[in-house]
Amino acid sequence: MAIGTLTRLDRRDVAVTLATLESDGLIERAPDPDDARRNLVVPTPAGRERQHLLAGLAADAQEDVLAPLDAEARAAFLAALRLLAGAAVLPSQS
DSSP: OOOOHHHTHHHHHHHHHHHHHHHTSSSEEETTTEEEEEEEEEEEEEHHHHHHHHHHHHHHHHHHHHHTSSSHHHHHHHHHHHHHHHHHHHOGGO
């Protein structure tokens, strides 16, 4: 699936973001062997390392936000978020 569709970002915004990530050495782009009009985006080792770092920071932030909730309230809140996220309609689904 296209990155723009998944992120709901404009094609130009995706292109600028990918160019920045590529110039920072975090991704590599290569032609899609199945569709010459498309590029595959692959994280570099530095990109995987950065993703790992950011995932840890996001987990820490989530823990800080959810800290006031007991286990039952936390589970209910996260279940509601998953339900809402699953109900979001992507442009190609409307």
